[in-house]
Amino acid sequence: MPHRRSAVALGCFAAVAIVDLVAEFAGWLPVSWGCRMLLMPLLIWVCWSGAVRRTRLLILVMVALGFSWLGDFAGFTILLKIGFFLVAQVVYIAAFRPYWRRSLLTRPPLLVAYVIVLTAVIAIAAVAAGPLAPAVAIYGASLALMAVLATGVARLAGIGGFLFLLSDIVLAVNYFIAPGAIPHGAFVNMSIYLPAQLLLAFGTVQAISVEASEEAEPVA
Numbered sequence: 001m002p003h004r005r006s007a008v009a010l011g012c013f014a015a016v017a018i019v020d021l022v023a024e025f026a027g028w029l030p031v032s033w034g035c036r037m038l039l040m041p042l043l044i045w046v047c048w049s050g051a052v053r054r055t056r057l058l059i060l061v062m063v064a065l066g067f068s069w070l071g072d073f074a075g076f077t078i079l080l081k082i083g084f085f086l087v088a089q090v091v092y093i094a095a096f097r098p099y100w101r102r103s104l105l106t107r108p109p110l111l112v113a114y115v116i117v118l119t120a121v122i123a124i125a126a127v128a129a130g131p132l133a134p135a136v137a138i139y140g141a142s143l144a145l146m147a148v149l150a151t152g153v154a155r156l157a158g159i160g161g162f163l164f165l166l167s168d169i170v171l172a173v174n175y176f177i178a179p180g181a182i183p184h185g186a187f188v189n190m191s192i193y194l195p196a197q198l199l200l201a202f203g204t205v206q207a208i209s210v211e212a213s214e215e216a217e218p219v220a
Contacts, residue, residue, distance in 0.1 A: 006050035006205075013042040017194050024187040032186070033073060039194065040069030043201050050205040052212050057153075060095035061204045064088045068197065078175060082135050089142040092200070096149035096157075099207070103152030111148070118144045121169060128176035136176070143168055150200065154210075157203025163196035 020035035022028075044062045051058045067088035075081025096103075104111045122140035126133040143165060150161030167189050174185040182188055 006046060009042060009045040009049050013039065013046055013198070016042060020194070021187060021191055024190050025184055032190075036072040037069075040065045040072060040197070043197055046198075047201050047205060050201075051208045053208055055208055055211075057095050057098075057204055058208060060091055061201065064091040064095065065197065065201070067091060079132060079135060082132070082139050086135075086139045086142055089139070089146045092146045093142065093149060095204075096146065096153050099152035100149055101152065103150075104148045105152075114148065115144075118165070121172070125169075125172035125176050128172075130176075132176075136172070140168075140172075150203065154203035154206045156199045156206055160196045160199030160201075160203055163192050163199065167193035167196055 016035050016038050020032055020039065023031035023035060044065050047058060047062055047065070065088075067084050071081050071084035071088065075084055100106075104114060118140070122137055122144070125140060126137040129136040147158075147161030147165050151158035170182060170185065170189045170192065174180070174182055174189070
């Protein structure tokens, strides 16, 4: 993160994230709800202030963070939350698609193992979701594709995509598969989800910086 403004933005995000995690663990719902109103806008600020250029990738990632923000604090029903995050995943997919040649899509052995595991998880969650099974299956597939494509953007983005998957597996267990099986489920989810989004943002900024550096190099 090259700019002073991005350091300030990151510091604000980190401070609110810590407060949110404490509130999630303690069950302070009004505090956690207030933090969720701030977290994704702060992460959008991190992206905007940290990127050396305003590119298609940057804009789409910020839009995805915006829909994630709606899912965080305005998803008053499970279906509405799934809907907001589904749009976020679709936008992430659009952002990361140009990088697919560097992603797991070009490494069949890893991709096959990845698909087998995720298909099993999505199937179990969808069956347990009952009437919401179609929505859960569609969302799970879009999330999996986003995570695969993120591996082509930057290593940090790839890790972020994996953590995003992991955080939503926690949600699937808590909501559908075995409600209450994970102690402090909201805390566990957010402690994975927030680093996931942060790493997706960092990976985006890193990719933009690398592209700018490559374009600035003189042609021999």
